[in-house]
Amino acid sequence: xxxxxxxxxxxxxxxxxxxxxxxxxxxxxxxSLAGRALASGLWEIEARDIRASATDRHRSVDDxxxxxxxxxxxxxxxxxxxxxxxxxxxxxxxxxxxxxxxPLTQARVAELAGGTGPLIVCGRxxxxxxxxxxxxxxxxxxxxxxxxxxxxxxxLALIDACVRLLPGVMGKEASGxxxxxxxxxLEYPQYTRPQLFEGTPIPEVLTSGDHAKVxxxxxxxSEALTAARRPDLWAQIPPKPANRAGxxxxxxxxxxx
Numbered sequence: 001x002x003x004x005x006x007x008x009x010x011x012x013x014x015x016x017x018x019x020x021x022x023x024x025x026x027x028x029x030x031x032s033l034a035g036r037a038l039a040s041g042l043w044e045i046e047a048r049d050i051r052a053s054a055t056d057r058h059r060s061v062d063d064x065x066x067x068x069x070x071x072x073x074x075x076x077x078x079x080x081x082x083x084x085x086x087x088x089x090x091x092x093x094x095x096x097x098x099x100x101x102x103p104l105t106q107a108r109v110a111e112l113a114g115g116t117g118p119l120i121v122c123g124r125x126x127x128x129x130x131x132x133x134x135x136x137x138x139x140x141x142x143x144x145x146x147x148x149x150x151x152x153x154x155x156l157a158l159i160d161a162c163v164r165l166l167p168g169v170m171g172k173e174a175s176g177x178x179x180x181x182x183x184x185x186l187e188y189p190q191y192t193r194p195q196l197f198e199g200t201p202i203p204e205v206l207t208s209g210d211h212a213k214v215x216x217x218x219x220x221x222s223e224a225l226t227a228a229r230r231p232d233l234w235a236q237i238p239p240k241p242a243n244r245a246g247x248x249x250x251x252x253x254x255x256x257x
Contacts, residue, residue, distance in 0.1 A: 002048040002086075013166055014044040014117035015159045016092075017152075018082050020061065020124055022047035024152045034160055037169045043117070045159070046086075050074075053081035062125055071126035079121070080132045086119060093118040094138050096128070097151030097158070101140030104158060106181035108141075112158075113165040120158065122151030184237050186230060188221040 003022050017025055025047040026038060037043055051059045055078075062072040088094065095118050102108075112118055121128070121138060133140070143154045164170055180187040191202040205217045227234045 002046050004044065004046045011116070012041055012043050013113070013115075013162070014046060015155075015162075016046045016048065016086055016088060016117070016119045017122060017155055017159075018048050018050050018079070018086065018119065019122040019150075019152055019155075020050050021122075021150070021152060022049045025156075027156055029156060029159060029163070033169055034163045037163060037166065040168075042166055042168050043163055048082065048086055050079060050082045053078050053085055055081075065126060069126070073126050074123060074128040074132075076129035076132040076135070079128055080136060083119070083121070083132070083136050088119045089116070092116055094121070094136060095119065095158070096121045096123060096133060096138040096140045097143070097154035098123060098127070098140040099142050099145070099147050101142040104141050104143050104161070106161075109158070109161045110165060113162040117162075120151075120155045122155050124150045181233075184226075184233060185222040186225045186233070188218040188225070 003025070019025070026035070026045050029035065029045065030038060034043075038045065051061055054061055060075075061078045062074050065071065065073050083094070093112060093115065097120065132138070141154075141158065143157050148154060191206060195202050195207070203217070205213050208214070223234075226237075
């Protein structure tokens with residue numbers, strides 16, 4: 001049985017989730033920005049129970065791994081039937097949340113948000129039969145180098161990342177373009193009132209009213225943070241001709257000591 005939430009716009013962005021625990025959705029996606037957007041019909045979520053496609057009286061969805069080993073594996077026939085029953089349009093991406101998948105990036109999130117919405121398969125146990133991954137063209141996606149109990153939490157993270165980029169969800173469009181990863185860099189430090197906190201003031205440049213200096217300071221802070229914390233990202237950013245010499249030694253950000 002599928003649980004469909006929100007239906008207002010003719011064809012809003014939709015996430016179709018295949019899971020053994022449909023009650024986990026929308027979960028945290030039902031509050032704050034995503035929740036308000038869901039209630040107003042800017043997007044939809046459909047949680048479908050994989051067990052509904054089981055054919056035996058025990059509603060079995062898994063079996064022991066071929067070749068031996070610990071744990072259980074989701075059966076190809078049951079999961080394939082669940083995918084087929086969802087009747088996903090060919091243009092919609094078919095994703096499988098998996099620790100062995102390609103890392104989810106902000107660029108991929110933007111691509112997914114720009115489409116009609118993905119089908120997301122949430123694995124459990126030791127994984128799912130490789131034949132259904134190949135046979136149904138599932139794109140394996142990872143949210144990090146660690147293992148969760150199942151794909152549901154990873155799916156929630158992916159959906160949240162997409163939903164906040166949908167038109168009308170965030171209050172200010174610039175909010176999405178000045179965040180971490182939007183231009184390959186980590187976001188600069190943020191400050192607000194009070195002006196003085198435990199002896200530490202807001203950096204003077206941020207209260208100067210000089211927008212060019214503020215932009216320059218923020219860029220320098222983003223570069224310093226990225227170089228210090230994410231050298232993998234920093235290595236992918238081509239140096240600007242004017243800053244070629246300076247890129248070898250980036251300014252130190254006070255948040256890193």
